[in-house]
Amino acid sequence: MARFVDHVTLHVTxxxxxxxxxxxxxxxxxxxxxxxxxxxxxxxxVVLVVDPGVHTLLDFHHRPHATAGNGRxxxxxxxxxxxxxxIELAVPEGTVVLDTDGEVLGDLTGPxxxxxxxxxGRGGLGNAALAGPSRxxxxxxxLGEEGESRDLVLELRSMAxxxxxxxxxAGKSSLVSALSAAKxxxxxxxxxxxxxxxxxxxxxxxxxxxADVPGLIPGxxxxxxxxxxxxxxxxxxxxxxxxxxxxxxxxxxxPVSDIRALEHELAAYTxxxxxxxxxxxxxxxxxxxxxxxxxxxAEMVREDVAAFGWPVVxxxxxxxxxxxxxxxxMAAAVDDARAAAVPSTAPxxxxxxxxxxxxxxxVEPDPEEGFVVTGEKPERWVRQTDFANDEAVGYxxxxxxxxxxxxxxxxxxxxPGDRVTIGIHTxxxxxxxxxxxxxxxxxxxxxxxxxxxERVDRPSATDRRAARDERRRHQSDxxxxxxxxxxxxxxxxx
Numbered sequence: 001m002a003r004f005v006d007h008v009t010l011h012v013t014x015x016x017x018x019x020x021x022x023x024x025x026x027x028x029x030x031x032x033x034x035x036x037x038x039x040x041x042x043x044x045x046v047v048l049v050v051d052p053g054v055h056t057l058l059d060f061h062h063r064p065h066a067t068a069g070n071g072r073x074x075x076x077x078x079x080x081x082x083x084x085x086x087i088e089l090a091v092p093e094g095t096v097v098l099d100t101d102g103e104v105l106g107d108l109t110g111p112x113x114x115x116x117x118x119x120x121g122r123g124g125l126g127n128a129a130l131a132g133p134s135r136x137x138x139x140x141x142x143l144g145e146e147g148e149s150r151d152l153v154l155e156l157r158s159m160a161x162x163x164x165x166x167x168x169x170a171g172k173s174s175l176v177s178a179l180s181a182a183k184x185x186x187x188x189x190x191x192x193x194x195x196x197x198x199x200x201x202x203x204x205x206x207x208x209x210x211a212d213v214p215g216l217i218p219g220x221x222x223x224x225x226x227x228x229x230x231x232x233x234x235x236x237x238x239x240x241x242x243x244x245x246x247x248x249x250x251x252x253x254x255p256v257s258d259i260r261a262l263e264h265e266l267a268a269y270t271x272x273x274x275x276x277x278x279x280x281x282x283x284x285x286x287x288x289x290x291x292x293x294x295x296x297x298a299e300m301v302r303e304d305v306a307a308f309g310w311p312v313v314x315x316x317x318x319x320x321x322x323x324x325x326x327x328x329x330m331a332a333a334v335d336d337a338r339a340a341a342v343p344s345t346a347p348x349x350x351x352x353x354x355x356x357x358x359x360x361x362x363v364e365p366d367p368e369e370g371f372v373v374t375g376e377k378p379e380r381w382v383r384q385t386d387f388a389n390d391e392a393v394g395y396x397x398x399x400x401x402x403x404x405x406x407x408x409x410x411x412x413x414x415x416p417g418d419r420v421t422i423g424i425h426t427x428x429x430x431x432x433x434x435x436x437x438x439x440x441x442x443x444x445x446x447x448x449x450x451x452x453x454e455r456v457d458r459p460s461a462t463d464r465r466a467a468r469d470e471r472r473r474h475q476s477d478x479x480x481x482x483x484x485x486x487x488x489x490x491x492x493x494x
C-alpha cells in the first residue's frame with residue numbers, strides 16, 4: 001500500500017579525509033631522494049537535491065541513515081589519495097530542512113536545487129607538501145579530518161496555489177476530484193484523507209494547483225487531530241478556500257462558527273517559514289447545496305458569511321453546481337497573488353573579508369580547563385596532528401606560535417604548566433618561542449642581566465655634539481690636522 005510521508009528525521013554523516021603519507025624516496029643511484037609522500041583524498045559530502053520525480057519522503061522513512069565514503073590515503077612516489085564521491089539524496093520540491101532545534105536551514109524549491117547537508121573532511125598533507133627550507137625531510141604527515149555528522153529534520157510543504165481547509169467530511173477531497181483529474185479517497189466517515197491531495201485545475205487562461213488539507217478541528221494548532229501534521233502544507237498556498245459543510249448533522253455547528261473556529265486555528269499556528277497566513281486571500285465555498293436543507297441554510301447564512309469580506313460561492317460537488325464559478329474565482333485570486341509576488345532573483349555571491357584585527361582564534365579562561373583556545377585553524381591543526389610522532393607535535397607548536405597563540409595565552413595570564421584545551425585535546429602549556437617567553441614575563445625588550453644594576457645617566461647626543469664643537473674651537477688647524485691652503489705654510493706656525 002502506498003504511503004505518504006512528509007516528516008522524517010535524517011541522520012547524515014560525511015566521509016573523513018584520507019591521511020597523508022610520510023615516505024622517503026630510496027632508490028639505487030639516487031642519493032638524497034627526499035620526501036615523496038602524497039596527500040590524502042577529500043571525504044564525500046552528503047547533498048540534498050530536488051527531484052521533480054519524487055513526491056514523498058518515504059525513502060528516508062525506511063532508510064534514515066546516509067553516510068558518504070572516506071577519502072583514500074596518500075602513497076609514496078607523490079601519489080595523492082582519491083577523493084570520495086558525494087552522495088546525492090533526491091527530495092521532493094518544497095522540502096524544508098531544519099535542525100533538531102527547529103531552526104530552518106534551507107528551503108528547497110525549484111528542480112535541481114542543492115543543499116549540502118554535511119561536508120566531508122579534508123585530506124591530510126603528505127610529507128612532500130610539508131617540506132621546506134627549515135624542514136627538508138619531514139618524518140611525519142598530517143592526518144585527515146573527520147567528516148561532519150548531524151541530524152536533520154525534513155518536512156515536506158506542498159507546492160500548491162490554493163489550499164482547501166475545513167472540518168472533516170466537509171467535501172474537500174470531493175471538490176479536488178470534481179475540479180481536477182485527481183482521484184483521492186472519498187468515504188462517508190471523518191478523517192478519510194490522511195495525506196494532502198493535489199490536483200491541477202484550469203480555468204480560462206489560468207492553470208493552478210489545488211491541495212486539500214486533512215480535516216482540521218478546534219485545537220489543531222496545538223496537536224489535536226491531524227491538524228498539526230498537515231497545517232504546514234498551507235504555508236506555501238497563495239489562496240485559502242474555506243469548504244463549509246452546510247448539511248452537517250451536528251446541532252452545535254453552523255457555517256459562521258465553523259469559519260471562525262478554523263480562522264482561530266490558522267491564527268494560532270506559527271509557520272516555520274515565517275509567512276503570514278492572515279494576509280492570504282480567502283474564499284468561502286458553501287458546499288452540499290444539492291441537499292434541500294443545506295441549500296436553505298446556505299441562503300440564510302450567505303449575508304453573515306459575506307460579512308467576513310471574502311467572496312462566497314455556493315457549490316455542490318455531487319451535482320457540480322457552482323463549480324465553474326468557484327474555479328474562476330480561485331483563478332482570479334491566484335492571478336492577483338502571482339502578480340503581487342516579489343519576483344525571484346538569482347542569488348548573489350556575498351564576500352565577507354576577514355577583519356584586519358581578526359586573529360582567527362580566541363583565548364578564554366576556564367575555571368576547570370585553565371584556558372580554552374577556540375578557532376577554525378587551531379582546532380583543525382590539532383585534529384590533523386599525530387601525537388604519537390614528536391616531530392609532528394613540534395610542527396604543531398611552530399604553527400600555533402606563528403599564529404600568535406602563545407602570545408595570546410601569555411597576555412591572558414597563562415603560566416608554564418597551566419592546562420590549555422584546543423578542540424578535544426588538553427595540554428600543559430610550556431612556551432617554546434622567545435616571543436612566548438618574553439610575553440610570559442610581561443616586560444618585553446629588556447635584558448634580565450641588567451636588573452638591579454645602577455642606572456648611569458649618559459649625556460644626550462646634543463650635549464656631546466656641543467662639547468665636541470667647543471673643544472675644536474680652541475685648537476689650530478695644525479692641531480686639528482687640517483691641510484694647508486698655501487705652499488709657504490710653515491710646519492709649525494708658532
